[in-house]
Amino acid sequence: MLACLAQAACGPSGPTEAPPADRRPADLLVFGGTLVTMDPQRRVIVNGAVAVVDGAIVAVGPAAEIAHLYDPARSVRAAPDDLVLPGLVNGHNHAPMTLLRGVADDLRLMDWLQNYIFPAEAAVVDRDFVRTGTELAALEMIRSGTTTFADMYYFEDEVAWVVRDAGLRGVLGETIIDFPSPDAATVDDALAYAERYLQSWVDHPRITAAVAPHAPYTCSPETLLRAAELARRYGAPLLIHVAETRDEVDQIRGDYGSSPVQHLEQIGFLGPDVVAAHAIWVDAADRATLARRGVGAVHNPESNMKLASGTMPLAELRAAGVAIGLGTDGPASNNDLDMFGAISTAALLHKHMAADPTALPATEALALATIEGARALGLDATIGSLEVGKRADLIIVDGSRPNLVPRFDPYSHLAYATRGSDVKTTIVDGRILFEEGRFTTLDPQRIAAAARQAAERVRTAVARGP
Ligand SMILES: [Zn+2]
Numbered sequence: 001m002l003a004c005l006a007q008a009a010c011g012p013s014g015p016t017e018a019p020p021a022d023r024r025p026a027d028l029l030v031f032g033g034t035l036v037t038m039d040p041q042r043r044v045i046v047n048g049a050v051a052v053v054d055g056a057i058v059a060v061g062p063a064a065e066i067a068h069l070y071d072p073a074r075s076v077r078a079a080p081d082d083l084v085l086p087g088l089v090n091g092h093n094h095a096p097m098t099l100l101r102g103v104a105d106d107l108r109l110m111d112w113l114q115n116y117i118f119p120a121e122a123a124v125v126d127r128d129f130v131r132t133g134t135e136l137a138a139l140e141m142i143r144s145g146t147t148t149f150a151d152m153y154y155f156e157d158e159v160a161w162v163v164r165d166a167g168l169r170g171v172l173g174e175t176i177i178d179f180p181s182p183d184a185a186t187v188d189d190a191l192a193y194a195e196r197y198l199q200s201w202v203d204h205p206r207i208t209a210a211v212a213p214h215a216p217y218t219c220s221p222e223t224l225l226r227a228a229e230l231a232r233r234y235g236a237p238l239l240i241h242v243a244e245t246r247d248e249v250d251q252i253r254g255d256y257g258s259s260p261v262q263h264l265e266q267i268g269f270l271g272p273d274v275v276a277a278h279a280i281w282v283d284a285a286d287r288a289t290l291a292r293r294g295v296g297a298v299h300n301p302e303s304n305m306k307l308a309s310g311t312m313p314l315a316e317l318r319a320a321g322v323a324i325g326l327g328t329d330g331p332a333s334n335n336d337l338d339m340f341g342a343i344s345t346a347a348l349l350h351k352h353m354a355a356d357p358t359a360l361p362a363t364e365a366l367a368l369a370t371i372e373g374a375r376a377l378g379l380d381a382t383i384g385s386l387e388v389g390k391r392a393d394l395i396i397v398d399g400s401r402p403n404l405v406p407r408f409d410p411y412s413h414l415a416y417a418t419r420g421s422d423v424k425t426t427i428v429d430g431r432i433l434f435e436e437g438r439f440t441t442l443d444p445q446r447i448a449a450a451a452r453q454a455a456e457r458v459r460t461a462v463a464r465g466p
Contacts, residue, residue, distance in 0.1 A: 019067060019068055019071075020068055023068065023069055023070055023071040024069060024070055024071065025053075025070070025071055025072075025073070026051045026052060026053050026058065026059075026070040026071065026072040026073070027052050027053055027054065027055075027072065027073050027074065027430055028051070028052040028072055028073070028074050028075070028076065028392065028427075028430050028432075029049060029050070029051050029052070029066065029067070029070055029072035029074075029075040029076070030049065030050045030052075030075070030076045030078065030084060030394065030396070030427070031047075031048070031049035031050075031063040031066065031067060031075060031076075031077060031078065032047060032048075032049075032063060032077050032078040032079060032080060032082065033047070033048070033078030033079060033080065033081070033082035033083060033084045033396060033399070034046050034047075034048065034082070034083050034084065034399075034410055035048030035049075035050065035060065035084045035085070035386060036083055036084070036085040036366075036386075036410050036411070036414065037060060037085075037086075037385055037386040037387065038085065038086050038366070038367060038370045038371045038384065038385040038386065039060075039385045039386065039387045042363065044410060045060070045061065045062060047062060047063045047064070047080070048060070048061065048062060048063055048066075048084065049061065049062070049063040049065075049066035049067060050066075050084065050386055050392065050394060051066050051069070051070040051072065052392040052430040053430075054430070055205075055391055055392055055429035055430035055431070056389065056390070056391060056392060056430070057386060057387065057388055057389065057390050057391070057392050058070075058388060059388060060386050060387065060388060076396070076425060076427075076432065076435070078396050078425075079398075079399065079400060080399075081398075081399030081400045081404070081405065081407070082396050082397060082398060082399045082400075082424070083396070083397040083399055083410055083413070083414065083418075084386075084394060084395070084396050084397075085366075085370070085386070085394065085395060085397070085414065086147075086370045086371070086383065086384055086385050086386055086393060086394055086395075087145060087146065087147025087148065087383070087393035087394055087395050087426065087427070087428060088144075088145050088146045088147065088148075088339040088340075088369045088370065088373075088395070089146070089147070089148045089149070089325060089326075089339075089369060089370060089373035089374050089377065089379075089383065089384060090141065090146045090148070090149040090150065090326075090327050090328055090337065090339055090342075090369075090373075091149075091150050091275070091277075091296075091298035091299075091325030091326055091327040091373050091376055091377060092150055092152075092239075092275075092277040092278075092298040092300055092325075092327030092328070092329055093137070093149045093150060093151050093152075093327060093328055093329065093330060093331075093337065094151065094152055094153050094329070094330030094331075094332070095133060095134045095137035095138070095141075095149065095151050095153065095159060095330075095331075095337075096125070096129060096130040096132075096133030096134050096137070096153050096154075096155075096159065097133060097153075097330035097331050097332045098133045098134075098136040098137045098140065098331045098337075098451070099124075099129060099132065099133040099136065099451060099454050099455060099458060100117065100120060100121075100133075100330075100331075100332040100458060101331040101332055101335050102332075102335060103116065103117075103120060103332060103458060103462055104116035104117065104120075104332075104462070105306075105335070107307075108307065108308070109244065109245050109247070109307045109309055110245070110247055112307065112333070116462070117332060119461070120458060120461050120462055121154075121181075121182060122180075122182065123457075123461035123464070124454070124457045124458050124461050125154055125155070125182035126155070126182060127155050127158050128454070129454055129457075130153065130154065130155040130156075130158040130159060131158050131161070131162060132447065132450040132451055132454050133451075133454070134158065134159045134162040134163070135162050135166070135442060135447045135450070136447055136448075136451050137331065137337060138162055138163065138166040138168055138442060139439065139442055139444055139447060140331075140336070140337045140338075140420075141168065141337050142166065142167075142168065142426050142433045142434045142439065142441075142442070143420065143421075143423065143426075143434060143439075144337065144338045144339065144340065144419075144420025144421065144423055145339065145340065145395040145397070145420055145423040145426060146168075146337065146339050147168065147169055147383070147393040147394075147395065147426060147427075147428045148168070148169040148170065148171075148374070148377070148379065148383055148393065149168070149169075149170055149171075150170070150171040150172075150173070150210075150239060150275060150298070150325075150327070150377055151170055151171070151172045151173060151239075152173045152175055152212035152214070152239050152241075152277075153173075153174075153175055153212075154174075154175050154181050154182045154183040154184075155182070155183050156172050156173060156174040156175070156197060156209075156212075157174070157196075157197045157200065157201075159172050160172050160197075160201055160204075160207050160209065163206070163207055164204070164206070164207060165441060166433070166441050166442055167206075167428050167429070167431050167433045167440075167441045168206070168428055168433070169206045169207070169383065169391075169393065169428055169429070170206070170207055170208070171208040171210050171237055171239070171275070171377050171379070172201075172207060172208070172209060172210060173210035173211060173212025173237070173238075173239035174190075174193060174194040174197050174198075174209075174210070174211060174212060175190070175212045175213075175214055176190045176191060176194060176211065176212065176213045176214065176219060176223060176226075176227045177190070177213070177214040177218050177219060177223075178218055178219050178220055178223055179218070187223050187226070191226055191227065191230055194211050194227075194230060195230055195234075197209055198211070198230070198231075198234040198236055199234075202234070205429070206428070206429060208236070208237060208379075209234075209236055210231065210236050210237040210238065210239050211227050211228075211230055211231040211236055211237075211238055211239070212227075212238070212239040212240065213227040213228075213238065213240050214240070214241060215240060215241040215242065215244070215248070216240075216242065216248070216252050216260045216263055216264060217248050217251050217252060217260075221256075221263075221267045224240075224264070224267060224269050225267055225268065225269065228268075228269050228271075231273065232271075232273065235273075236273070237273050237274070237275055237377070237378065238269075238271075238273055238274045238275070239275050239277070240264075240274065240275070240276055240277070241276075241277045241278055242260050242261060242264065242276040242277065242278060242279055242297075243259070243260045243261060243276075243278060243279050243280055243281040243282050243286070244277070244278040244280055244281075244304075244309050244310075245280070245281070245307075245309045245310065246281060246310065248260060248281070249281045259281070259282070259283065259285075259286055260281070260286075261276075261279075261282055261286035261289055261290060262285065262286065262289065265289050265293070270289065270290070270293040270295055271293055271294065271295070272293065272294030272295070272378070273378070274293070274295045274296070275295070275296045275297075275298060275325075275376060275377060275378075276290065276295050276296070276297045276298070277297075277298045277300060277327065277329070278297075278298070278299075278300060278304065278309070278312065279297040279298075279299075279312055279317065279322075280304060280309055280310040280311065280312050280313075281310060282313065282317070284316070284320075287313070287316055287317050287320040287322065288320055290317070290320070290322045291317075291320040291321040291322045295322065296322070296323045296324075296325060296375070296376030296377060296378065297312070297317055297322050297323070297324050297325070297376060298324070298325045298326065298327045298373075298376055299312045299314055299324055299325070299326050299327070299346060299368065300326075300327045300328065300329040300334075300342075301326075301342060301345045301346045301349045302328065302329070302334045302341065302342055302345050303327075303328065303329030303330075303333040303334050304329075305345070305349065306333055306334065306335075307333055311349060311350075311353050312324075314346075314350055314360065315350070315354070315359065315360075323372060323375040323376040324368060324372055324373075324376055325368060325369075325372060325373035325374075325375070325376030325377060326339065326342050326343065326346055326368040326369045326372075326373055327342065328341075328342055336420075337420075338419065338420035339369050339420065340414070340418045340419050340420050340422070341419065341420065342369065343365045343366060343368070343369050343414070343415050344365070344415060344416055346360060346365050346368060347360045347361070347362065347365040347415055347416070362409070362411040362412050362414070362415035362416065363411045363415075365415045366411055366414050366415050370384050370385060371384035371385045372384075391428075391429050391430075392427060392428075392429060392430040393427065393428050393429065394427050395423050395425060395426050395427070396423070396424050396425035397414070397418055397422050397423055397424070398422050398423070398424040399413075401422050403417050403418075403419070403422070404417055404418065404422065424436065
């Protein structure tokens with residue numbers, strides 16, 4: 001142990017002094033590399049270190065300093081070129097849809113959903129499908145630096161089991177929708193299912209069980225309110241798609257005479273426990289309402305671009321005071337779970353749309369996937385930055401990759417040049433989930449075999465058609 005600590009306390013030529021004898025015990029020390037903390041001061045610490053006790057960060061600072069204070073049971077050494085940063089927060093996902101990736105592309109949202117995705121789901125989604133799809137998603141997320149994700153799907157209790165076993169962190173919403181779904185024939189059944197799910201995941205340290213009414217156009221006002229009442233009875237978040245397409249706005253205006261956001265406001269759905277995915281077609285009044293109600297919004301630039309749904313007015317929402325996170329959306333509409341891709345796409349998209357290269361600069365784009373994303377999910381006191389007292393969710397990016405050498409500005413590389421495949425270590429709650437090409441909690445071969453098997457059922461269902 002002294003040898004590794006000496007590494008932290010030494011220059012390239014070797015130890016400069018022996019570590020003192022009265023150091024405090026720590027479970028883990030991550031040292032070396034450049035820390036991009038995303039703390040309020042946005043500190044960047046060259047040759048930094050993070051000490052972890054019981055899954056929480058107890059110290060962040062220069063490696064030489066921290067190594068003199070802590071005697072770790074385990075240490076992880078980042079190379080001098082590496083970047084150490086908070087684990088990424090994927091604010092909107094449908095993890096099991098990894099098994100529907102590439103089934104139908106290049107279609108409009110309503111066509112894609114109603115003629116392909118919903119029928120395929122009706123035919124193939126069951127507990128096994130959800131388990132295998134989520135395991136596959138967990139591999140991809142862990143491999144590409146995502147440590148927390150928000151999810152909306154069916155059999156969400158199965159998603160929770162996988163997240164628990166994989167070691168990830170999640171805000172996991174059981175879907176409520178007005179038509180028969182794979183896990184519930186009626187809304188009553190869906191609400192009862194969701195309640196049992198909420199009851200069995202109370203107070204889990206890494207899993208926040210949530211209720212996910214699908215959208216204002218797939219849930220009646222009564223369904224939305226029953227879902228909200230259930231969630232609020234358990235203090236659970238509400239995840240929902242809002243104002244994703246112009247068609248949705250037209251439909252809700254036709255049915256209720258107001259925009260999707262105002263419709264949700266009028267029925268009493270909105271509050272600080274609501275996380276709204278997309279929020280694309282929101283006017284000034286909608287933005288003010290979302291801000292006043294403390295709703296978090298999640299931007300999904302790649303899914304929105306692929307489905308040509310529109311562009312979230314991100315600058316206007318932020319100016320109104322809405323917390324904004326970043327998501328991939330499900331892998332059937334993105335088509336990957338690489339948050340580094342989402343960061344880069346978000347930055348480029350908003351520059352392009354505003355015809356202004358100063359729009360959404362690199363530091364702010366990275367914030368959407370870390371501390372701001374955590375804020376949108378109501379988790380910013382727990383995760384999103386490398387700060388004392390937060391959970392130890394962090395990743396190491398291999399700074400020696402050809403696309404990352406040389407480096408002038410860590411934010412620039414993280415926003416524009418890094419890809420998920422450049423992540424070399426992923427740690428959640430102080431536990432190493434991926435290191436040196438190896439997964440510690442999941443078996444990629446077994447999962448790939450199960451995924452190929454599940455794909456045969458998808459192929460048959462899609463061949464049959466809607
Ligand atoms: Zn979605």
